[in-house]
Amino acid sequence: MTGKLVTIFGGSGFIGRYLVRHLASRGWRVRVAVRDVERANFLKPAGNLGQIAMFPASITDTASVAAAVHGADAVINLVGILYERGKRRFQTMHVDGAANIAKACAATGVKRLIHMSALGADPNSPSAYARSKDAGEMAVRGAYPTATIFRPSVVFGTEDGFFNLFGWMAQIFPFIPFFTHANPHLPAGGGPKFQPVYVGDVVEAIAQALTGEGHAGKIYELAGPRVYDMRAIMHIVNHETQRQRAVVGLPFPVAQVAAVFLQFLPKPLLTPDQVRLLKIDNVATGRRPGLAVFGITPTTLEVVVPTYLKRFRPLQQTKKLRLQAR
Numbered sequence: 001m002t003g004k005l006v007t008i009f010g011g012s013g014f015i016g017r018y019l020v021r022h023l024a025s026r027g028w029r030v031r032v033a034v035r036d037v038e039r040a041n042f043l044k045p046a047g048n049l050g051q052i053a054m055f056p057a058s059i060t061d062t063a064s065v066a067a068a069v070h071g072a073d074a075v076i077n078l079v080g081i082l083y084e085r086g087k088r089r090f091q092t093m094h095v096d097g098a099a100n101i102a103k104a105c106a107a108t109g110v111k112r113l114i115h116m117s118a119l120g121a122d123p124n125s126p127s128a129y130a131r132s133k134d135a136g137e138m139a140v141r142g143a144y145p146t147a148t149i150f151r152p153s154v155v156f157g158t159e160d161g162f163f164n165l166f167g168w169m170a171q172i173f174p175f176i177p178f179f180t181h182a183n184p185h186l187p188a189g190g191g192p193k194f195q196p197v198y199v200g201d202v203v204e205a206i207a208q209a210l211t212g213e214g215h216a217g218k219i220y221e222l223a224g225p226r227v228y229d230m231r232a233i234m235h236i237v238n239h240e241t242q243r244q245r246a247v248v249g250l251p252f253p254v255a256q257v258a259a260v261f262l263q264f265l266p267k268p269l270l271t272p273d274q275v276r277l278l279k280i281d282n283v284a285t286g287r288r289p290g291l292a293v294f295g296i297t298p299t300t301l302e303v304v305v306p307t308y309l310k311r312f313r314p315l316q317q318t319k320k321l322r323l324q325a326r
């Protein structure tokens, strides 16, 4: 196979699978560095024979990281966690692991490194997640100063963890909650704000940053075309799932108490740290360049989200749709 070689850590995740497909379609040879090679094999058909290869590696293991970046023209780090469990701590994954990758890239002369951070990365954030994202950026910069850093808002797309979670909640719960500091019946009481960005736009920006000029050492904020508060998002979910649930605003102390219990689920619905993160708006600051630099017109969520929230509709609705399609 010819073509430049890119190593992607976290290539089997939500954003990763779109990126692997996108870069393969642009002629890159893709090495997907994953802990479980078998589980990532579903990515292979996204490219030509031999174009996409799995490579066993963990970002916490420096020898495997060095082997995974060896010979690569570019490296992308998409590894991230939303909650801590066992040995998987924010420090280990977002800071030490990111530093392992950056150091290995510097040592082996990799020409371009792209690091995925998150909007809200801040050393002074009340959330440990957001502080670790900031510390990760610093660690990457310290080892590889020309790394390009992306900070997306919530990312949406068919397999996302955000709209799908609320779609599932609309399916199961008699009401859909959102958390707010203010009176939920007032316009200002809609809860924290988000600027969701489409996964297709995110991977296009990354692809351009890999080959284009002027992206070295830059930090980009990736956000969608509109800002929504949590209440507005829940209304979209309600509408698209056709569940007609009550959308109920609850004060943040309720979230804090709920999180104490919900954090112990096998896949936590809410953790105390997420509640702290949720209290802060997740919108672009405007102090950093964004999708416009790449000539990308951000995709609205109203175009994409309905296509996959349909699966949470009541069964009669799905049946009706099938009959209409005949």
Ligand SMILES: NC(=O)c1ccc[n+]([C@@H]2O[C@H](COP(=O)([O-])OP(=O)(O)OC[C@H]3O[C@@H](n4cnc5c(N)ncnc54)[C@H](OP(=O)(O)O)[C@@H]3O)[C@@H](O)[C@H]2O)c1
Pocket (backbone or CB within 6 Å): 009, 010, 011, 012, 013, 014, 015, 016, 033, 034, 035, 036, 039, 057, 058, 059, 060, 077, 078, 079, 080, 081, 116, 117, 118, 119, 151, 152, 153, 154, 155, 156, 161, 162
């Ligand atoms: N999705 C969003 O809305 C969003 C918003 C802002 C920022 N981000 C950031 O964007 C990045 C990608 O997000 P995502 O939603 O695609 O995450 P994801 O779906 O959870 O995927 C994470 C990936 O990391 C891999 N991984 C976990 N531990 C690893 C380790 N020790 N070594 C190597 N790989 C490991 C996972 O594979 P295995 O577990 O199979 O090994 C998986 O492929 C993350 O840094 C995230 O913080 C995402």
